[in-house]
Amino acid sequence: AMGRPARDLLTVLFSQGKMVTINDQLDEETAMEIAMELGIELEIEQEADFEDALADRLSDEENTDMETVTRPPIITVLGHVDHGKTTLVDRIRSSNVAAGEAGGITQHIAAYQVEHNGQKLTFVDTPGHAAFGEMRARGANVTDIIVLVVAADDGVMPQTVECISHAKAAGVPIVVAMNKCDLPGINEQRILTELSQHGVLPSEWGGDVEVIRVSALQGTGIDNLLETLLLTAELADLRSPVNAPADGVCLEAFRDEGRGPIAWGIVRQGTLKVGDLALCGPAYGRIRAMYTDKGVEIQSAGPSTPVKIAGLNEVPGAGDHLFVMTDIDEAREIAEQRRVRGRTAALSGRGGPKSLEDFFAGRDGAIKDLPLIIKADTPGSLEAIRGELEKFEHAEVRIKILHMGVGGVNESDVYLAASAGAIIIAFHVVAEDRAEALAGQEAVEIRRYKIIYNVTSDIRQALEGLLEPEK
Numbered sequence: 001a002m003g004r005p006a007r008d009l010l011t012v013l014f015s016q017g018k019m020v021t022i023n024d025q026l027d028e029e030t031a032m033e034i035a036m037e038l039g040i041e042l043e044i045e046q047e048a049d050f051e052d053a054l055a056d057r058l059s060d061e062e063n064t065d066m067e068t069v070t071r072p073p074i075i076t077v078l079g080h081v082d083h084g085k086t087t088l089v090d091r092i093r094s095s096n097v098a099a100g101e102a103g104g105i106t107q108h109i110a111a112y113q114v115e116h117n118g119q120k121l122t123f124v125d126t127p128g129h130a131a132f133g134e135m136r137a138r139g140a141n142v143t144d145i146i147v148l149v150v151a152a153d154d155g156v157m158p159q160t161v162e163c164i165s166h167a168k169a170a171g172v173p174i175v176v177a178m179n180k181c182d183l184p185g186i187n188e189q190r191i192l193t194e195l196s197q198h199g200v201l202p203s204e205w206g207g208d209v210e211v212i213r214v215s216a217l218q219g220t221g222i223d224n225l226l227e228t229l230l231l232t233a234e235l236a237d238l239r240s241p242v243n244a245p246a247d248g249v250c251l252e253a254f255r256d257e258g259r260g261p262i263a264w265g266i267v268r269q270g271t272l273k274v275g276d277l278a279l280c281g282p283a284y285g286r287i288r289a290m291y292t293d294k295g296v297e298i299q300s301a302g303p304s305t306p307v308k309i310a311g312l313n314e315v316p317g318a319g320d321h322l323f324v325m326t327d328i329d330e331a332r333e334i335a336e337q338r339r340v341r342g343r344t345a346a347l348s349g350r351g352g353p354k355s356l357e358d359f360f361a362g363r364d365g366a367i368k369d370l371p372l373i374i375k376a377d378t379p380g381s382l383e384a385i386r387g388e389l390e391k392f393e394h395a396e397v398r399i400k401i402l403h404m405g406v407g408g409v410n411e412s413d414v415y416l417a418a419s420a421g422a423i424i425i426a427f428h429v430v431a432e433d434r435a436e437a438l439a440g441q442e443a444v445e446i447r448r449y450k451i452i453y454n455v456t457s458d459i460r461q462a463l464e465g466l467l468e469p470e471k
C-alpha cells in the first residue's frame with residue numbers, strides 16, 4: 001500500500017534493530033514510523049470489529065444503572081482422572097431429580113441446574129480441564145467457581161496440578177472436594193499438605209480455600225459442599241442485568257435428525273427469549289424453541305440458566321459467544337464472514353505475546369509479567385529451572401510461572417498458554433502430537449531446551465538485546 005518494495009521497509013526496520021521477515025505483520029505504530037522514515041503519508045483505516053463493538057455494548061450495559069439481579073453461580077467440576085468427578089456430578093444431579101422426572105440422569109447434558117435450600121446452582125459438565133482451558137482460550141470464561149475433586153486415597157496428582165493452574169490462571173475461586181472419604185486408612189493431613197504445596201491453602205490452615213470431605217459414592221458431605229458453594233457465590237456477589245438483550249456461550253452443539261442444529265448454551269446476562277434473533281459463532285437464526293436441562297420447554301431464560309436452543313441455521317462450536325441481535329441482515333452477514341474465515345480466526349486476536357521475541361519487543365517501559373509454563377523430564381530439573389528463574393531479577397520484567405509439570409507438553413498446557421499469552425519451556429521433553437498441532441494453530445511458542453543455562457540465557461539475551469536506552 002505504501003508503493004515501495006518490501007526490501008525498503010525491511011531496511012528501515014533492520015536499521016532500527018528490528019529483525020522481521022516479509023511474512024511478519026507490522027503494528028500501527030511501526031507502520032507509521034516507517035512511513036515517516038520513507039516520507040510517505042500514511043492513513044490507517046480500521047475495520048470495526050463487531051465483537052469489540054458488542055463488548056462495548058455489554059460493558060456500557062454493566063455501567064448503566066440497569067436493574068441487576070443476583071444470579072446463580074456457574075460451577076465447573078475438575079480433577080484428576082478416576083478421582084470421582086463423574087460420580088460426584090451424578091450424585092449432585094440425581095439428588096435433585098424428582099422421582100419419575102423425564103429422562104432421569106442417564107442422558108448426557110452439557111450443563112444443569114440444581115436447587116439447594118431454595119437457591120440455584122448451575123453446573124457445567126466440562127469433559128476435563130483441557131476443555132476448560134480451550135473454552136478460556138476462546139475467550140469464553142463462564143465459570144464462577146471450580147470444584148477441585150481430589151481422591152483422599154490418591155492425593156494431588158499431575159492432572160490435579162494442571163487443574164489448579166487453570167483455575168489460578170482463570171482467577172476463579174476453588175472449593176476442594178476431598179472425595180472417597182469413605183475409604184479406610186486415608187490420611188487427610190497428607191492431602192492438605194499436598195494442596196498447600198501447590199498453592200491451594202486450606203482454610204483450616206489459615207488459607208482461603210475450603211476443603212470439604214465428601215463421599216460421592218455414599219452421598220455424604222454433598223450438602224455441605226453445596227452450602228459452601230453458595231457461600232462462595234455470595235461472597236463473589238454475582239450479579240447481572242435481567243432486562244438487557246441476552247448474551248451467552250455455547251457449550252456444546254450437534255445436529256439433530258429432526259430438529260436441525262441444537263446448541264447447549266448458558267445465558268450469561270440478560271434474558272434469552274423464544275423468537276430472539278441470535279448470532280452464535282458462524283450460526284444465526286431466530287430461536288424457535290428452548291428447553292431446560294430437564295427437557296422442559298420454556299419461553300425465556302435468565303442469567304446463569306443452561307438452555308438447549310433450536311433455531312440456529314448451523315451448528316456452532318463450543319465456546320462460541322451467543323449474542324441477541326436486532327438486524328437480521330447484519331446477523332447473516334457476520335455469520336457468513338465467520339464461516340468463510342473458519343474457526344481458527346475466532347481464536348486469534350487475544351492479547352499477550354506469542355513468542356519470547358514478541359514479548360520483549362512489546363515492552364513499553366512498564367513492568368510486565370512474562371508468563372511461562374515449564375515442562376520437564378524430572379521433578380529435579382523442574383526445581384533447578386525454577387531456582388534459576390527465581391534468581392532472575394529485572395526492573396521491568398517479572399517472570400511468572402503459571403504451571404510446572406513433569407512430562408511432555410500436552411493439550412492442557414497449550415490451552416493454558418493460549419489463554420494466558422504464555423510461552424512453554426520444554427526441557428528434555430517433547431510435545432505430544434496433538435499438542436504440537438494445536439500449538440501451531442493457536443500460535444503458542446514451545447521452546448525446547450536441553451541445558452538449563454540456555455533457558456535463562458535466552459530470556460536474558462532477548463531482554464538485554466532490547467534494553468531501553470538509559471535516559
Ligand code: GDP
Pocket residue numbers: 079080081082083084085086087088179180181182183214215216217218
Ligand atoms: P472421574 O474419572 O473423575 O470421573 O471418576 P469416576 O467418577 O468415574 O470415579 C472413578 C472410580 O472411583 C469409580 O470406580 C467410582 O465408583 C469410584 N468412586 C468415586 N467416588 C467415590 C467415593 O466417594 N468413594 C469410593 N470408595 N469410590 C468412589
